[in-house]
Amino acid sequence: MGEIEIVLPAASSAAVSTDGKLVGLLIISGLITLLVTCLIGLFAVRYRRGSEASRDRLPNWFAHDLETVWTLATVGLFVAIFAWAASQDFALAVPPEESVEIHVVGKQWMWKAEHPGGQREINELHVPAEETVELVLNSQDVIHSFYVPAFRLKQDVVPGHTTRMRFHTEKIGTYRLFCAEYCGTQHSAMIGRVVVMAKEDYADWLTRQPEGDDLKEDGKKLFVAKGCAGCHYGSSKVRAPRLAGVYGSQVPLSDGRLVTADDAYIRDSILQPKRDVVAGFEPIMPSFAGALTEGELVSLTAYIRSLAVTETNR
């Protein structure tokens, strides 16, 4: 039997405020449970059959007023708890000024992470302390859920969707990583660890990782290898939109809508090109669904994003 664990480390700023809510709720519900059990116990003893206690008539106002009081008290208490909990959502929803963006792909039954510099890891995630980290999450097969108890956060990783999970790391240490959404045979083996390191150590760790192309270099190669460049590049004969500067801009579609070319749009355009056709172009691009892995999609998106760097300064 391992050591007994009852208190979780709090390793993110969310963990600290969530723990506040947890303790608050624990106290409130503990008091209510105590009240309920004491009343049941008290009445059971005091009003057991044949006891001496008075069974006189109650005044008429008693029942009616009592009901009103506890109804209003319950409503007030519950709405107050809701507001208190909701305030945390609003606080966390404010986007940070800058963040470390790491791509994570969930697949049966492992977590693959890719750092902006191209460093890759499996079932481990190294992040710097005292930084806001934003995970961009995709799934290659079924729904998974990225759960770090020490951060008090989890985010489902849904195939066909790109989800994001943001946390501000606080305490240096190694923490458990679980898949929290049932994903098949080896769901309980889809575990790993998250290592929060001092900033210098993280920078050091990044340099010690085996040389790999960074995401956009990787994407650039794919762009040629998968045939994208044939239409979307240079003096191609096929008419297809040029991609320089597209990322982050407003794109007019053939049906008159205007969309922002963000990660999700780029991704959808690769997988379902006939859905949002750019105005002035024929819907001739084939779908690449199934021809690209999630990791390759991430790299391609990163490359297309890099083409916009001069315009939007991202």
Add this chain to the structure above:
Amino acid sequence: MSDIPYRDVDVQGEKPGGRLMEESYLGEKFSIWSWLTTTDHKRIGILYLLSTTLFFFIGGAAATLIRLELFTPAGDLLTDDGYNKVFTLHGVVMVWFFLVPVIPSVLGNFLIPLMLGAKDLAFPRLNLMSWYLNIIGGGFAVWAMLAGGVDTGWTFYTPYSTAFANSHVSLTAIGVFISGFSTIATGVNMIVTVHTMRPPGMGWFRMPLFVWAIYATSLIMLLSTPVLAMVLTLLVTERLLGLGIFDPNRGGDPILFQHLFWFYSHPAVYIMILPGMGVVTEVITCFSRRRVFGYAAMVYALLAIAVIGFFVWGHHMFTSGQSMYASLTFSFLSFIVAVPSAIKVFNWIATMYRGQITFEASMLYAMGFVGLFTMGGLTGLFLASVPVDLHLHDTYFVVAHFHYIMVGGMVSAFFAGLHFWWPKITGRLYPETAAQIAALLMFFGFNLTFFPQYILGNIGMPRRYHAYPDAFQVWHVLSSAGAVILAAAYLMPLGYLVWSLIWGKRAPSNPWRASGLEWETDSPPPKHNFLTNPTIEGSVYDYHPAQEPRREPADD
């Protein structure tokens, strides 16, 4: 009690069976065939009692395997696939073939016509059909189990269930689909019965609260179960015909499934708890010898839960990537739906105030229900708070929470009701001391099984894990130990209730001196329930000397 005109309710003076002018429903014909083709609501209730008991033990066997496996951190007793199939079986069988039908179809079937002074439900043949549909549906589920099992979890989340699982998903889904029609049929039957067959003098606000609870439940059954049928049809369509609905590789959206599934399954939680609330109300008022405190509030609370329960499904999806505003809206509504439940808890306690309380087994179960339901409900507030749910969602905290409602609540309520009406159903008295011991044992075993799971969830143990880190073991061992006690406590009633069928003392028509029309006919009731048409005088729950009515709700 003196104003019940039909019969002297003095227990001692009752001569069992002496005055029977009509054969009891049990003694009429004995052949298997006469039971299988019966349209008597009482016999169908018994059929349901047998089938739900069977399913309870199938689901319970699966639970036993789960707790044995989790005794040690390594996945050693079962293979990973084996474990996944076992917890799926446990969920599917317990939800659809035990919890949903158990009180409405066993006790509701038996008691609703009796409580309304009627001869049968509105549609006796539909009633029999609903039992057969339930059995056929359950047959499919068991067939799927014997053919190799299902490993999707009872929630059938896509795209795992449609594109990845290599187990008998369609077969199970078809079974659940069929049993859904059984639920709908029961719901229709109950609603029509309550609307059309109330006796003269019984206005809406003079109905026993058990009837109200079944009525509110039936409304939910009727409105939500078609959505389950729909989502399962879509699931089987995608799985078998390859139509892209939920699978993103075929142009579908997996989140759509979650919306549809929880649009049924959250109201279904109330299908599983409202009937229990009805039973507990009857039991507490009887053994406290007090009329129900705040009758009208109890009715409105049931209806409020039934209605608001339809608008909270999104609280199952806080981590799915839905927008923060959607999450906050669902969070707010989830807090609101907890208010009527809280009112009911206070009213039950207030009913005990200044009573003449005795502690028969049913009362012990009912008191346990109030405490455990309170804990289950309060931990629901944790999960309704978005930031806290981001931590606790899909952990053992959730497992503990819904078992407090479903097992601590609904199963306790079922046992309360089963003991309370056992003399009426069988005409025999059960041994009281044994029943009281079982009730206490069940309460203790239950808490030891599930309380450690709150702690497990809080330290981050995810659900549906076959193997787990060593640090969690202590709590799992406690939980498994509790499960052993719980299992023993569940076997006890099986023993002494069956014993009472043969050796139990014959029951008088009203052994608890309870109010309600069902107690005015013989135990067991004659085939057509009442020898003379009962009429209603005074209010329901005439347990203590009348007071000035504080507020007389209008009859319709």
